[in-house]
Amino acid sequence: MNEHLNFDCFLGKRIHLGVCGSIAAYKSLDLLRMYRKAGIEVSVTLTDGAQEFIRGLSFEALGAFKVWERMFPTMDDTFGHLEPGQAADAMVVVPATASVLARMAHGLADDMLSCQALAFSGRKLVAPAMNPAMWDAPATRDNCRVLAERGVEFVGPDCGDVACGDHGKGRMAPLESIYAAGLRAVAPKDMAGRHVLITLGPTREKWDAVRFWSNPSSGLMGACIAMAAWLRGAKVTVVSGPVNWWFPDDVSVIKVGSAQEMFDACMSVWPECSTGCFTAAVADFKPIPHGAGKFKKDGNVSLKVEFDTNPDILKTVGSMKRDDQQLIGFAAETSNIQESAQGKLERKNLDLIIANPINLPGAGFESSTNSVYVLDRAGRSEEWPNLPKTEIAWRIWDHLLLN
Ligand code: C5P
Numbered sequence: 001m002n003e004h005l006n007f008d009c010f011l012g013k014r015i016h017l018g019v020c021g022s023i024a025a026y027k028s029l030d031l032l033r034m035y036r037k038a039g040i041e042v043s044v045t046l047t048d049g050a051q052e053f054i055r056g057l058s059f060e061a062l063g064a065f066k067v068w069e070r071m072f073p074t075m076d077d078t079f080g081h082l083e084p085g086q087a088a089d090a091m092v093v094v095p096a097t098a099s100v101l102a103r104m105a106h107g108l109a110d111d112m113l114s115c116q117a118l119a120f121s122g123r124k125l126v127a128p129a130m131n132p133a134m135w136d137a138p139a140t141r142d143n144c145r146v147l148a149e150r151g152v153e154f155v156g157p158d159c160g161d162v163a164c165g166d167h168g169k170g171r172m173a174p175l176e177s178i179y180a181a182g183l184r185a186v187a188p189k190d191m192a193g194r195h196v197l198i199t200l201g202p203t204r205e206k207w208d209a210v211r212f213w214s215n216p217s218s219g220l221m222g223a224c225i226a227m228a229a230w231l232r233g234a235k236v237t238v239v240s241g242p243v244n245w246w247f248p249d250d251v252s253v254i255k256v257g258s259a260q261e262m263f264d265a266c267m268s269v270w271p272e273c274s275t276g277c278f279t280a281a282v283a284d285f286k287p288i289p290h291g292a293g294k295f296k297k298d299g300n301v302s303l304k305v306e307f308d309t310n311p312d313i314l315k316t317v318g319s320m321k322r323d324d325q326q327l328i329g330f331a332a333e334t335s336n337i338q339e340s341a342q343g344k345l346e347r348k349n350l351d352l353i354i355a356n357p358i359n360l361p362g363a364g365f366e367s368s369t370n371s372v373y374v375l376d377r378a379g380r381s382e383e384w385p386n387l388p389k390t391e392i393a394w395r396i397w398d399h400l401l402l403n
Pocket of ligand 1 (some may be wrong): 283314328330332333
């Protein structure tokens, strides 16, 4: 599940999708669907090679508002070769074959896609897919270097099995990587220059060899906040409890188990960060371990477990906060939300606190939506309606940047 990628705040943006002749061409249909779901307008150009694998009609049926298949279409579309460059916010070529990379590198304009690429001065992304020998060929290496130097962004290719049965570098990057890179290309870059630390998920406090103390946090809220920061240009470090959200390759993910491990990871990263957002549901208590082995039932009818306290990570980070750093905390509450939030904001030296009731339907743990009360250091408070966690994530950053 990639619920943390379901941003739908890109209304009015447009991506021009270039599709080339590779067996991976069919995957571009899913990419189109994903961009449409995010509110992005999509136009498409299929090369002659792409049309051997897939038809323009499929893209139209899935919501592309314009599909080009030929260099010289009709009299009323005389400037189709220029139109994406004038109107689209980014161009994504997927799959990008050795041939289209060569055309783009050398400025050839002898088919519709190459011509549109040449006339496109905005952000260009390519997701190559080809046989590893073709990828490694000196000509392709040179072409890729030239394109990268000119600012073309490469997504993949990855190592793995390719269609012909060979193994090596040339497999198209996973769709979520291409999708996320496209979203980032059209997102505002208002978080560029920030290094954001995000904690997410539950912690696991071991009691014996097989048992632990934990909670049902999915980590979705934190994953959405991390993705929103990344899309808006921030450098992102995630300290993650035992949950498995996909993140782009340049997000640094530190996996931890216990609260103590999360504490140690945060202590090492926080000094170099500008902004922290602590969404993790950290266990306040840890059972005093029974021992290294497994506790056996045997004749035991009752079990007494003793607990010790865990460090409060956010409070410690708050006490270290410099004037050039900003800190956001979360407060999961069942009652007295506003007073508790106010208390935590002060005690933990926060700039912003997001409080959410965890006993309402559609809010808190394991839910894809949340209802939150937001309070900042200046005393401004807002109550947001029940919203998808991706939307809440986006608004949290808006709020921090504006205030
Ligand atoms: O005090 P409380 O646990 O309700 O505070 C919640 C906030 O503090 C959250 O942002 C949570 O991630 C953080 N926290 C922490 N370390 C703890 C407990 C909570 O970082 N031990």
